[in-house]
Amino acid sequence: MANIKSAKKRIKVIETKTLRNKMIKSALKTYIKKFEAAFEAKNVEESKTAFATVSKALDMAASKGIIHKNKAARKKSRLALKLNSLNA
Incomplete structure (x- = not known):
């Protein structure tokens, strides 16, 4: 355990940032799953909106450095x- 105040x-700051990063990564996975579900259902319009959200x-x-560019x-x-294969 740290003894120095700044440490x-x-x-605390690292714990906060880790939590935020986990939330964003989890949301990303959810968005991708929604896109995949729309794709599997062959729903073009829903897939397009889901793709925009995922993108x-x-x-x-x-941009926040949570994942590599x-x-x-x-x-x-x-x-x-x-998405393009669905349109074709």
Whole structure:
């Protein structure tokens, strides 16, 4: 356990940030699952709106440093391929 005041504060700050990061990652997974469900149901309109939500959430997570920007780009690309295959 930390004895120095600043170290104690850092522990609290890290716990807060970890919790926030977990919440955002969990929300990302939920958005992706909703997109996948709409895709499996072959619902084009719902898939488009879900993709927009996922895309925005991935960009936000990448900009905050929660996930790497290349991971966000890769996920968006793969989901876009699925969406385009549904339209074709």
